[in-house]
Amino acid sequence: MTDPRTDDTTGDLRLAVIGLGLRAPVARHAHRPGKGQAVVAAVDTDPRAHRRARDWFGDEVRLYTGHHELTSADIDAAFVITPDDTHENLVVDLLEAGIPVFVEKPLAITTAGCDRVLDTAHRTGTRLYVGHNMRHMPVVRTMRELIRRGEIGEVKAVWCRHFVGHGGDFYFKDWHADRRRTTGLLLQKGAHDLDVIHWLAGSYTEHVTALGGLTVYGGLPDRSGQPEGAVMPDWYDPDNNWPPRSLTGLNPVVDVEDLSMMIMRLEGGVHASYQQCHYTPDYWRNYTVIGTEGRLENFGDHGDTAEVRVWKRRSGYRTDADLVVPVPEPQAGGHGGSDPLLVAEFLRFVREGGTTDTSPVAAREAVAAGCAATESLRDGGRPVAVPRVPSEVARYFDRGQREPRQEATARR
Template identity: 65%
Template sequence: MRNDLRIGVAGYGLRRSLALEAHRPGNGSRVVALCDPDPAARERARAEIGPDLQDTSDFGELLTDDVDAVMILTPDHTHVELAVAALKAGKTTLVEKPLAVTVEDCDLILRTARDHGTRLYVGHNMRHMPVVRTMRQLIMDGAIGEVKAVWCRHFVGHGGDYYFKDWHADRRNTTGLLLQKGAHDIDVIHWLAGARTTRVTGMGGLTVYGQVTDRSEGLPTDWFSPATNWPPLAQHGLNPVVDVEDLSMVHMRLENGVHASYEQCHYTPDYWRNYTVIGTAGRLENFGDHGEHAVVRVWNSGRRDYDPVGDLQVPVTAGTGGHGGADEGLISEFVRFAVEGGPTDTSPVAARDSIAAGVYATESLRDGSTPREVPPVSPDLAAYFAAGQI
């Protein structure tokens, strides 16, 4: 239908699920064009989206009058060039997280959106994850008082398969996995605590996968096989370049005085995130981050010894689709924003702030854990995006 938002997609790889989520013919949006340099990816897109899909290897061909909005789902280091081109062309643009891999590139994207008056949206889908929204609502309802500390442990159980066999393993493409994976969680920490990071100290290293000597130019046929790729030192077919950390952590001081920490490990047997938020009148913690048994527990009725249950248990009700319904929520918000403008739960400035914390934490990690001050976005850009993108 002509009334559907017509979307052009750049990249049909790891995050093609977002393109499929956005293809809702007759229900507000449809994917009408795809750019990907890989002919096999374009063929797969036509098979999954439909034979009428226009496909190309030239990103410029997405920026025509036949396309209303652009979704950039390409590898991280390509985001800045594509986003700037789309914004200059006046296309409402969704950039998958992370916004970019340097602070300078993030600021360039923000300035381009402002200077051309083009709507910019960043794919921080965790702000739409039921577990995160449950925790945020409990905090806003005063369940634990004023937030004073946030801790996040990120167990990346499939890290050896997902992040050390392709472009992610090369720091030229990501800066590092503390940024690439951590951008999600740092953004959530900021959202739950209500402030950005101003000072960081990082620590970590390539502690396991650097010992794996089997390398490959392409993914092996059984690249994702928990049965054969365990324990982690049994991994094979890693990227020829592996110079990112598989274990990393950062301590953060936020602008409002909250203290936070984030830990990430890519060789755990389980795959989930665990948040603890401590306030002046209690604490909360999630157990599981999606699935039927996920729950957020609150302790707020007074002191006690070990108590595995807590005073309040809130089941996490997952939606349909990817990431427990987060992808559906993200795309619905993006389509509404592209058509109408107005406030969104995601924030381009917050996306930039999560990158800034990750970049400077990675610098600290690689420089003997020396502390780093994290600069804010320029006041003019902060004011522009705070006013909303009409």
């Protein structure tokens, strides 16, 4: 692969955005004309969405309804921020064309789809980056730093409860509710948390079992959907549609679970659990990590009151933890400031290569765990094994997407 130009005297890094829906604003963090990078092209199958691109990136942005018109001669990298079921084919096409890719999570909606993407990136040598922004969230980085410095000893268990308080609006009024487009919400929504669980534990899932169901939204009668061309902020109203059974405008197809629970055995003997509910009144994530010398737990996951508490002495119930670490205040940008950090890491990776805090293999492992759990859930909780990535592919990504000969050249 020919490296993108990095000399700002010859112009900005030229970027394209494919998909102008809910998550597309993440690419706005990359648009800095005259300061190193600029979005010069935008793609959406719905021409009505093109007005967003002009508003965000200026009247000179080139607009397309298909990605095949993009070439490596015209752009240096692309953001793929489209519905989940389109990721696999879009990313493979771009990688084959030699265009470095940022793809929003999940990497794909099947394990086989993820493996096809990884194989293409490995075979072509084109750089691949997956938008797991939670690895840049202050609460996650605070927990990981506490673990890495040995505050709770060796990690043995990770528990995560995800209270998806706005789940009805976010995931049951559009394509997210259709399992043909997502596989299920244990994958689509859970991919973030499964990746964090793996990152905190330092290992990937080997076996899973899961239970759950469509326990509330499946019985709601209004399946009128949303106006054509609308994206989620257009219909989201946190002051209405409560309690959950009052929801209207659900997607015509609703066949994903709104309540899910999975148990995981990870490599190295770590055990984990993940619970997800889409009709709680509150919206936040709670992690508990238990080690051989203590445990930690987050209270709040962003905002100026979030903190991580660590207990290290034996006792009964007590709220006064042995160590309380405030989570750094969120910076400007989405998801507690993690979105601009994510984009900055991607742009650095496009220019320089090397390792990143996000990982395509880890992104695949999160999808694989979510797929296996969904299979288990829909088959009465049957235990399901999670297949591994081929070792040579895993090593390639661990080395920062360099073959051994490339590593030797880079060291000289």
